[in-house]
């Protein structure tokens with residue numbers, strides 16, 4: 108499990124309790140400004156070998172577009188990720204389009220070109 112945490116200081120409001128994750132609310136999650144600020148849909152949820160979460164829009168992998176939020180904020184913004192709370196480390200869920208079914212698969216890391 109990751110020991111990276113973030114105290115965002117917000118009250119979180121969840122539509123669908125109970126909290127679905129084994130990780131605490133203050134677990135740090137890498138996501139993108141597109142998702143948190145511009146309401147882009149989540150297209151990819153990664154739970155890597157280190158137990159770190161990434162919630163991605165699929166539009167950018169540029170670190171300058173990334174933002175670290177707490178898992179509470181990520182889930183509050185995107186309740187869809189709650190269904191992947193039991194992903195095994197090293198696995199990801201992704202969908203081709205917002206209308207596609209989610210696919211769960213082992214993460215394949217590719218080097219940036």
Ligand SMILES: [Zn+2]
Nearest residue numbers: 115177179180
């Ligand atoms: Zn938060």
